[in-house]
Amino acid sequence: xxxxxxxxxxxxxxxxxxxxxxxxxxxxxxxxxxxxxxxxxxxxxxxxxxxxxxxxxxxxxxxxxxxxxxxxxxxxxxxxxxxxxxxxxxxxxxxxxxxxxxxxxxxxxxx
Amino acid sequence: xxxxxxxxxxxxxxxxxxxxxxxxxxxxxxxxxxxxxxxxxxxxxxxxxxxxxxxxxxxxxxxxxxxxxxxxxxxxxxxxxxxxxxxxxxxxxxxxxxxxxxxxxxxxxxxxxxxxxxxxxxxxxxxxxxxxxxxxxxxxxxxxx
Numbered sequence: 001x002x003x004x005x006x007x008x009x010x011x012x013x014x015x016x017x018x019x020x021x022x023x024x025x026x027x028x029x030x031x032x033x034x035x036x037x038x039x040x041x042x043x044x045x046x047x048x049x050x051x052x053x054x055x056x057x058x059x060x061x062x063x064x065x066x067x068x069x070x071x072x073x074x075x076x077x078x079x080x081x082x083x084x085x086x087x088x089x090x091x092x093x094x095x096x097x098x099x100x101x102x103x104x105x106x107x108x109x110x111x
Numbered sequence: 112x113x114x115x116x117x118x119x120x121x122x123x124x125x126x127x128x129x130x131x132x133x134x135x136x137x138x139x140x141x142x143x144x145x146x147x148x149x150x151x152x153x154x155x156x157x158x159x160x161x162x163x164x165x166x167x168x169x170x171x172x173x174x175x176x177x178x179x180x181x182x183x184x185x186x187x188x189x190x191x192x193x194x195x196x197x198x199x200x201x202x203x204x205x206x207x208x209x210x211x212x213x214x215x216x217x218x219x220x221x222x223x224x225x226x227x228x229x230x231x232x233x234x235x236x237x238x239x240x241x242x243x244x245x246x247x248x249x250x251x252x253x254x255x256x
Contacts, residue, residue, distance in 0.1 A: 033218045039228075043147065062158055
């Protein structure tokens with residue numbers, strides 16, 4: 001399963017243009033503490049975080065995460081969008097809460 | 112392979128560039144054919160240490176050395192130092208500023224994470240600065256098979 005597949009659900013919106021939608025998804029990781037993400041997320045995981053911060057992209061790139069989803073309709077700043085395009089990391093947004101995003105992805109087969 | 116050696120400067124509170132040293136080190140390790148797991152361990156250690164210099168110190172420098180036998184990364188900053196190293200190594204203990212916390216750091220996981228992933232860790236600190244050397248041994252098993 002890749003990012004293109006999960007975007008078929010209309011509750012998830014792509015917010016940058018140059019992310020690699022063919023990134024394979026190995027699972028998901030939800031956390032707002034970057035040290036914890038750094039130490040525990042696995043390669044190919046989708047990160048779900050409300051942390052609207054450039055360092056999210058640093059961690060996503062260093063750990064080869066497949067995408068970042070911002071729940072709660074977090075308004076992502078342009079600096080992050082530009083950086084994500086540079087790194088070709090897909091950024092997604094949703095109005096759902098973090099927990100409901102996890103449930104949604106789980107129903108789609110992402111564990 | 113030829114030994115790899117690089118020096119970098121880290122500026123105080125330069126959150127936007129935090130991760131640059133880790134990213135370049137990760138690339139150098141991958142180019143040497145080291146395994147994903149080995150690269151992951153080093154990347155975690157270097158990133159955490161890099162963040163520590165950015166969010167806790169007045170700035171500093173990093174030296175990255177990679178040979179066929181080890182990857183060794185040495186951080187030196189200009190202070191203010193760690194008053195109590197034992198406390199700093201306790202998971203969850205933090206003296207981070209609200210600035211660091213707002214940026215997703217400061218949960219007291221940095222040094223414990225570094226200690227967990229590295230083969231050797233040497234940490235010394237005075238009010239003039241902190242010295243941190245982390246070493247990862249490279250063996251036959253560290254390579255992609």
